[in-house]
Amino acid sequence: MKNPTEWTHAQLTADAKDSRGIFRKERIEEPVDKYLEFYDSIEPTAQTFVEGLSDINVGNADMATLLGMDWGLEVYRYLTAPPISADDLATLSGVPVSSALKNNPDRIDATNTTVQLLMDPRRFPWLAEKRKPKKAEIEVAVKATTALLAAQKVQTYRRGLARSSQEADVKTALRAAGFKETKAKKDIVLLTDAPAIGEFSGECMVGSTRADIVARLKDGRVLAIECKTSNSSVNSYKRVNHEALGKAAKWLEDFGKKQVVPAATLQGVFSVDNLGNAQERGLYLFWQFRLTDLTSYVK
Known part of the structure; x- marks a missing residue:
């Protein structure tokens, strides 16, 4: 069973810089x-x-x-x-x-x-x-x-728009890998409650906490994804290290490393140190501006 790429500090630094640049460009060009x-x-x-x-x-x-x-x-x-x-x-x-x-x-x-x-x-x-x-x-x-x-x-509108667009992009990336979207179940208590292999669903409970998107990998494990947008390095700690990593810890506790792959997709401005810490503690990271990484992983 393969896991997503664990990025080096240099790779996280380069990707965080690119993500920040995209965020700045979009915000500057945003109409009033x-x-x-x-x-x-x-x-x-x-x-x-x-x-x-x-x-x-x-x-x-x-x-x-x-x-x-x-x-x-x-x-x-x-x-x-x-x-x-x-x-x-x-x-x-x-x-x-x-x-x-x-x-x-x-x-x-x-x-x-x-x-x-x-x-x-x-x-x-x-x-x-x-x-x-x-x-x-x-x-x-x-x-x-x-x-x-x-x-x-x-x-508030920006946050909602960012989340919806991010979730849409993640779903597009999964479809590009041949995955099929299915109706989300209310709760995934056991692994058998998750979507079938090669399928994914939107927001639902995974064990004791909620995931934005859930996909069933070809090896049978559940890929639980949180979509996170941040507008500052300080805010990134809340989004990634508190929220996403907190959920990842619960998923791993509920299902174990051999059954769940906790991940977050990132958009905006993030502290490299915060990202490194989250990755070291078991959260896998994908960037919204390069979701081909996600597509390649799940194929």
Whole structure:
């Protein structure tokens, strides 16, 4: 049974440099259209919230209506400094933050108390000074709030797009090796639950944790693949050494080295030292810009 290539430090260094270059080129050439699309969609709601901020701050606003607007929940969380995540707001307020919030006055009161305490004093100076806002202050605050949320939505969109394109490329590489895609099973508890030899499936549970793509190699082993994108060397530790390597350790514990081949496909910016560490601990690495390595391995 053969394993994927274990790259030398020099090879990892060269490939990481190429991947970084591709990432930089794509990001520089990325059109601004998606940001503008989010901005234009969010701005009317941000305008309504900012204009009604004085009422929100003293508990006199019709929060059910505000939260029911498109982007209402998101804009609400972006009134604070810094913007607060839904999970953090739920923790601090003691109530769940979801679309059901607008229909539950008690929950709204609880979250509003938290948001009031965390309002951004720079964007909304009139609140701390207890006065009416100037027209120019409203305009600046609306633009700042809209831009903050639009930028975050672009980041989320990028991550989703990168993952979907990466998974599509991996599937294309497997098909090029003669593999056939099959419907993913909910759980692979035993090796017999995995796709048949020469087949692969999308996301499913492999033992105790989830894999993005699962393929059954010709020697009968399961190739479990995580698709990882990183925008910085620091972020690469989380993506590879924490997430992908953490899953690899569980797969090896659940099935053993003779039955599973844990791997990750990489796109973006990665620390060579982090990659070397992950490889030494049993995670095999493929680069999205050169998935011919994957095709050659599984043939």
